[in-house]
Amino acid sequence: MATASARSLPPMYKTLAKKTLNENQDHVPAHLTSFRRWISSAPHLKVPNDDIFLLGFLRYAHFEHALAQKRLDNFCTLRCSDKVISQWYAYPQLSHPVVDTYLSAGIFIPLGFLANGIKVILIRLGSWSPAVISQQEMRTMNNMNFERLMFDERCQIGGLALLVDMSSTSMEQASQWADIKTSRSAFKLLQEGSPGRVKHLIFYKESKVFDFAFRLTEMWISEKMRERILRVKDDMNKAFKKIHGLKEVLPVEYGGKCGDINTAIERCRAEFKEFYSRGYPLKDIEVDESKRPESAKNYMKEYKEVDSSLMGNSGTFVKIDPGD
Structure with missing residues (x-):
């Protein structure tokens, strides 16, 4: 497991994290413990127990746990359950x-x-x-x-x-x-x-x-x-x-x-x-949709289909110079 350490960060990034992400280095271990507790309560998710990986989602969410949980769930779900996107993770x-x-x-x-x-x-x-x-x-x-x-x-x-x-x-x-x-x-x-x-x-x-x-x-x-x-x-x-x-x-x-x-x-x-060369750190991520609780449904907004009328009438072809 990679361990996050304040000492490994350049001073500029420590200051930036505090200023822009609401990060308090003294509180990071407690945040990680709380985040892991939520993960252990999510029966449908199998997630790497890696400090730096998990910190990425906490930092994205400015340490707002509900947002970090949603983002991590979406990341795993798209990676494993989406018919199109899951193909992009067959490394x-x-x-x-x-x-x-x-x-x-x-x-x-x-x-x-x-x-x-x-x-x-x-x-x-x-x-x-x-x-x-x-x-x-x-x-x-x-x-x-x-x-x-x-x-x-x-x-x-x-x-x-x-x-x-x-x-x-x-x-x-x-x-x-x-x-x-x-x-x-x-x-x-x-x-x-x-x-x-x-x-x-x-x-x-x-x-x-x-x-x-x-x-x-x-x-x-x-x-x-x-x-x-x-x-x-x-x-x-x-x-x-x-x-x-x-x-x-x-x-x-x-x-x-x-x-x-x-x-x-x-x-x-x-x-x-x-x-x-050190391995594939996220290879073991799994999502079991049969175990997904109601509270973890509908995390993602809908991405609607493009209106077919925007593509023009059927049979119409307009040649465009791609270099123009």
Whole structure:
């Protein structure tokens, strides 16, 4: 079991946790004891007994236990019981060829930390080849890559900034990424189950296909998330002005000052393999729906189907240049 320790945190993160998350280090052990007591009373859940993992949900909820309980239940339920999302958690072994293929592509690359504690993640849609890595494999590997950040207390406290690069995307890439069924599931996972606290969501070089897909999926985006979306088109300076210190952690290919993209990809590969060489910490999560108590039902809000009329009349096809 990984043990959370105030001594392992840089002073800046201790201060940040106290200021923004209502965290009192002296009270953390008591919070963990209370959280574990609730878990032991939830007959439908099998959850890792890991301090840092559990702290991620308490910190997400600013130590409000009812919210932390709901989030943890949702995380486990989506992972195990959702027909679409559960497929994204069938993690391959490190020796499987898809792992190195994915890591070499550089689709999901954790970068550095901003001065305010936020972790920056670069997502490059154009680096994903559907002919080589299926959408299900890509989303599975992205989840696997993200999951290791859940065990970094700095990410729990500081939150995340996601930079989604849509340059050089093909029609096939854009249409698969924006598929309504999977997009709905992805938003559901991000907004209902993930303990990751997204502080900024930046879209770079969006296409007309993205504009159309974004309009369709807006109904699923929470008001809080809407306020954190920044669409910069071709101008990264908009992001640099909005997010102090972003230039210092981005690769030079994005106008940054922190090495090139290949260096970032290789660093991600090394960190990914080092983390999972120690095992898969969340592999034993289980949910038994037959044992779910009434009090643990209806935790998630409904993500409605998109009105079919928004997709146009049947048989209508309009060709859009994805690079426009």
